[in-house]
Amino acid sequence: MQIKNYNVYFFILVLTGISLLVFLILKPFLSSILVAAILAITFHRSYKFFLKWTKNSSSLSSFLTCIMILIIIILPVVVVFNLLVNETSYLYQEISRDENFYQRNVNHAIDSVASIPIMQSFDLDNVINEWKISQSAQKISQGFIFVIQKAYQNIISFAIWMFVMLFSLYYFFIEGSDILRRVMYLSPLRDEHEKKLSEKFVSMTKATLKGTVVVGTIQGVLGGIMFAIAGVPSFIMWGVIMIIFSIIPAIGSGIIWAPAGIIMLISGKVWQGVFILSFGGIFISFIDNILRPKLVGGDTEMHPLLVFFATLGGLIAFGIIGFVIGPVIMALFLTLWDIYGVEFKSQLKKFNK
Numbered sequence: 001m002q003i004k005n006y007n008v009y010f011f012i013l014v015l016t017g018i019s020l021l022v023f024l025i026l027k028p029f030l031s032s033i034l035v036a037a038i039l040a041i042t043f044h045r046s047y048k049f050f051l052k053w054t055k056n057s058s059s060l061s062s063f064l065t066c067i068m069i070l071i072i073i074i075l076p077v078v079v080v081f082n083l084l085v086n087e088t089s090y091l092y093q094e095i096s097r098d099e100n101f102y103q104r105n106v107n108h109a110i111d112s113v114a115s116i117p118i119m120q121s122f123d124l125d126n127v128i129n130e131w132k133i134s135q136s137a138q139k140i141s142q143g144f145i146f147v148i149q150k151a152y153q154n155i156i157s158f159a160i161w162m163f164v165m166l167f168s169l170y171y172f173f174i175e176g177s178d179i180l181r182r183v184m185y186l187s188p189l190r191d192e193h194e195k196k197l198s199e200k201f202v203s204m205t206k207a208t209l210k211g212t213v214v215v216g217t218i219q220g221v222l223g224g225i226m227f228a229i230a231g232v233p234s235f236i237m238w239g240v241i242m243i244i245f246s247i248i249p250a251i252g253s254g255i256i257w258a259p260a261g262i263i264m265l266i267s268g269k270v271w272q273g274v275f276i277l278s279f280g281g282i283f284i285s286f287i288d289n290i291l292r293p294k295l296v297g298g299d300t301e302m303h304p305l306l307v308f309f310a311t312l313g314g315l316i317a318f319g320i321i322g323f324v325i326g327p328v329i330m331a332l333f334l335t336l337w338d339i340y341g342v343e344f345k346s347q348l349k350k351f352n353k
Contacts, residue, residue: 029168031321032161036168038324039069040176041205047173062173066166074162080240087237193339197332204331208324212311216246219253219284226279230272232260247323248312252288254280306330 026033040047043065050061172179184194224239232238238260242253257280264273302310307327314326341348 029164031318032165033168034325035321036165036172038205039169040172041202042209043069058174062170065173066170069169070166083236084240087234196339197335200331200335201328204328205324208327212247212323215287216243218287219243219246222284223253223257226257226276227260230264230276253284257284302327302331302334
């Protein structure tokens, strides 16, 4: 008995096994490597600028670009996180110490809603009352505090993650083009298809970052200023939360400022409620509906429903960085099906007669 191409099968088996082992080795660092790849794509022009400035010194240019990213992205995120922690802790302690907090802020709102004729038919006293609201608020705040405490407990893990990300980023700037050429050489796909996939990866990554990070940051900053003017406590915390919610398509930061404006109106704070709803509806919605499409342009070329599921699914599957990974994977998935349609066009025509 003779097995044809035995050496080929054996080689593929060994290659698959070793590749699986390498995947297990790299698995703890996959998120940091992916973030490094995304940042390398996003700041490639900055790296090229430093190359000209340093007279084609790739190592120095990569180092300077990494320092720039550390200063303009990572340090501000750490500072904002610390402000959020302090603001949340202060708010939680204030509510815990203030025995009349719910009487002043909750009961009046409940009574105002209950006095509306149409609301009296819903039996709100059994659905919404001070005890249920206080219990829900305590559970939410305790859960938020628990998440923050966990983040602080994992500070060593975060430091390792950050080191791996910056270390990978340094070499991605220097050798990214060589790595891409090597992958394209080993891939059995046609060069035109490989180029299409790489272009889709780059364009989708940039479009997602521009359409979420930039727009979300602007919305969060404006929302925080809006809440500060209206006298909403812990406006920094709410601004950060609006940045987070702005990542999710079709939901956005309106899930925060719209209820806040309504609560203000119900509580008798008329000008604050009108101001929040007007400012949010005009300026923040303008940014979401006008600025986001202009920043993203036609780079996504995906249906809004697919963008919604890709973003939400990415966040669930990969954590906070999933808002980029999800849409990129979806874009590559659609591109591969386009390639399939091109490569098997004649067969598909034959089968669909």
